[in-house]
Amino acid sequence: SLKPSKVTKSQLVxxxxxxxxxxHAMRYKQLACTCSECKKVAPYTTCPWLGKVLICQVARIAAVSEADKHITVATASRKMKLTEPQKEFAREMAKHGMKPAHVRNAMRSKFRLDDDDLPTLRQVQNFVNHFSKSKLGANDRCIEINTEIRSMAYCGTEADAQSFSFAWEEDADGHPLMGNGSDDRPFLVGLTTKRLLRRMDRDPSTFVFHMDATFKLNQVGYPVFVCGISDKTRSFHLVAIFVTSQRQVSEYEAALAALRRVYTRVTSKQLALKYVMGDADDAQYNGFQSVFAMDCNxxxxxxxxxxxxxxxxxxxxLQASQAAVVTRDIYDLHFSRSDEAYEDRKEDILSNWGVCDELLEFSAYFKKQWLVGKFRLWQCYQSPSGHATTNNPVEQFNRLLKRDYTQRRQLKMGMLIKQLAACCTDQSMSTRPFQLVTEASSTLNNRVKEFRRQGLLTEFNPRRGTLEYLLHDAQPNIAHIRSEGVQRVYVPSRNRTQEVIAISAGMGVQYARMERQGQPPTGWEVDVRCGVCxxxxxxxxxxxxxxxxxxxVRNVIDSDGNARLVYRGVNKRKRGQDSVMRGALVGRPPNNGHALDIQ
Ligand SMILES: [Zn+2]
Ligand SMILES: [Zn+2]
Ligand SMILES: [Zn+2]
Ligand SMILES: [Zn+2]
Structure with missing residues (x-):
């Protein structure tokens, strides 16, 4: 047994x-001492020990010889192995996705170890990695992943929030069949729960179906499709998650067809979609058309x-001023109220752009890509008001997935499947309701507060005695509200890259413009009873x-947007002016005396 050494020379002789x-040849290796004990005894000299190893390349025989003595014969004491409680602790931490370095640091405080007793990082790494590879599915081995997925296959007796796997290709027993991710045997598996699927069991015109691919979740580079629906307040409700090896039409078709089939198995109904939000991706578009177009509008x-x-x-x-005009025009198109208004405005805008030579190229591109063909539907009026017009709801969910379930790491496939299944179960437990009516967001309420503080929102009240006053007074449910100022609307951005922040900021400016576009001098006629502006x-x-x-202003809600009880007391401000009329309606009727008067 040699003390620790390193190879300083290696050649064939x-x-x-x-x-x-x-x-024939043999390998000649020269070794030098790297023993820490020798270093400790004589820190500034090199140990004179020399080792020589000869290895025959044909007979695989080796000969070892030594020259000179070590400075000391003492050998460094080997580090202790992990104790059983330490191992148990490390297993527990590994199950929660802790990295070896974190596990080691946690061990230090948990077992109150000093540096000498603490296992080396290498020891902890070896233990944790071996444990997660063999017991937690942190591997990309086909057989183990297949076994795992088949053991989770849908059988019908699952609890509502228990996650299960499904796929389009099935064997005779109805278990999902997966390929190995090659071109001719693609890998595709879906994960969901019964409760998640039942979220789609509602009128198809009340939700928008989203499907978005997210990347960098696993070490083999497979995209993950997240499917879900968004409601009238644009909040996202997960439906299913797919892991697939390719992003071709055939995978989109297989994923959507599998979703349809498992939906029918769970609910005994046909899945109906009306609004689908997607990206400019031909494969995705064609996938939806071939699976849903035959029986869905x-x-x-x-x-x-x-x-x-x-x-x-x-x-x-383009020049900044021209780019600004183009952006403005496109937002105007986006905010069109109807097909006719859109067509009219489109003609106007295209003829305006046609006058300008610099815009010809862009105009041709925009017309070809976004005004005709598959991807021409991005206008507000295509879906009911309040519904999402971007994929932001699902993008936000993807961020949560990366933050909470994969912790921004690329996982081994076996581990990823487990994490996504856990995510489906967690999402099934969510009590966030599906909103059928729109509702002011907290950012909107904060904006109103800020506007009120700065006096940028006013109710228009005409002077008494004018014609306007009479008209105004005849409609008690109409409030005339004017907004001033061109502050930006806050639009949360998807990530922190410069381009994305620029898009969000641009949207904020345009949305703020839309608050005031076409505002009459007497303000917007807001219908307080129906809640329409x-x-x-x-x-x-x-x-x-x-x-x-x-x-x-009308005291229906408070400044945080919460509904208040209807005020039935005497209106103090207006009491003097027509107390007979209004006073008669609230409080004790004037001809009713106190109880004591009657007796
Ligand atoms: Zn030999
Ligand atoms: Zn030595
Ligand atoms: Zn997207
Ligand atoms: Zn408004």
């Missing part, structure tokens, strides 16, 4: 150690975010600062 008569909408991202890319070569922002989002402000 004619063999001298074996008996084979034919000339499908509206394949384009993510408006993607339209704007591409437009910004294409207008980079005529502004463009309301048309898209189903809520706006004018409506929230009007409801606050």
């Amino acid at each position: 004619p063999c001298t150690i074996c008996a084979i008569p034919v000339p 499908l509206t394949y909408m384009m993510c408006f975010y993607h339209v704007m991202a591409k437009v910004i890319e294409r207008t980079r070569g 005529p502004c463009n922002y309301f048309f898209k989002f189903g809520s706006c600062i004018h409506l929230s402000f009007a409801l606050q």
Whole structure:
């Protein structure tokens, strides 16, 4: 047994150690001491020990010889192995996705170890990696992944929130069949729960179906498709997650067809979709058409975010003022109220662009890509007000997936499947309701607060005695609200890259413009009873600062957007003016005396 050493020389020379008569080579290696004990005794000299190893390349015989003595014969004491409680602790931590370095640090505080007793990082790494590879499925081995997926296959007796796997290709027993991810045997598996699937069991015109691919979740480079629906407040409800090896039409078809089939198995109904939000991806578009077009009246909408991202890319070569005009025109198109209005505006805009030579190229591109063909539906009026017009709801969910389930790491496939299954179960437990009515978001309420503080929102009250006053007073449910100022609307951005922040900021400016576009001098006529504002922002989002402000002024809601009890007391401000009329309606009727009067 040699003390620790390193190879300082290694070369092939004619063999001298074996008996084979034919000339051949052997490897000659020279070793130098790296023992820490020798270093400790004489820190500034090199240990004179030299080792020599000769290895015959044909007979595989080795000869070892030593020259000179070590400075000390003492050998460094080997580190202790992990104790059983330490192993148990490391297993527990590994199950929760902790990295070896974290496990080691946690061990230090948990077992109060000092540096000498603490296992080395290498030891912890070996233990944790072996454990997660063999017991937690942290591997890319086909057989183990197949076994895992087949053991989770849908059988019908699952609990509502228990996740199960499904696929389009099935064997005779109805178990999913997966390929190995090669071109001719693609890998595709879906994960969901009964409760997640039942979320789609509602009127198809009340939700938008999203499907978005997300990447970098696993070490073999397979994309993950996240499917879900968004409601009237644009919040996202997960339906299913697919892992697939390719992004071709055939995989989209297989995934959607499998989703349809498993939906029918769980609910005994046919899956019906009306609004689908997608990216400008031919494969995805064709997949939806071939699976749903035969019995659904499908509206394949384009993510408006993607339209704007591409437009910004294409207008980079233009002058800033021209790019601004183009952007403005496209937002005007986006906010069109109807097919006719859209067609009229489209003609106007194209003829305006046609006058300008620099815009010819962009105009041709925009017409070809976004005004005709598969990806032309990105206007607000394509879906009911309040519904999503971008893929942002699902993108936000993808962020959560990366933050909470894969911890921004690329996992081994076996581990990823387990994490996604856990995610499906967790999402099934969510109590967030599916909203059928639009509702002012907290950011909108904050914006109203800020506007009120700065006096940028006012209710228009005509002077008494004028004709306007009479008209105004005849409609008690109408509030005339004016908004001033061109502050940006806050649009949360998908990630922190510069381009994405630029798109979000641009959207914020345009949305703020839509709050005031076409505002009459006497303000928007907000219908307080029905909760409707005529502004463009309301048309898209189903809520706006004018409506929230009007409801606050009329005391229907407080400044946080919570409904208040209806005020039935005497209106002090107006009491003097017509107390007979209004006073008669509230409080004790004037001809009713106190109880004591009667007796
Ligand atoms: Zn030899
Ligand atoms: Zn030595
Ligand atoms: Zn997208
Ligand atoms: Zn409004």
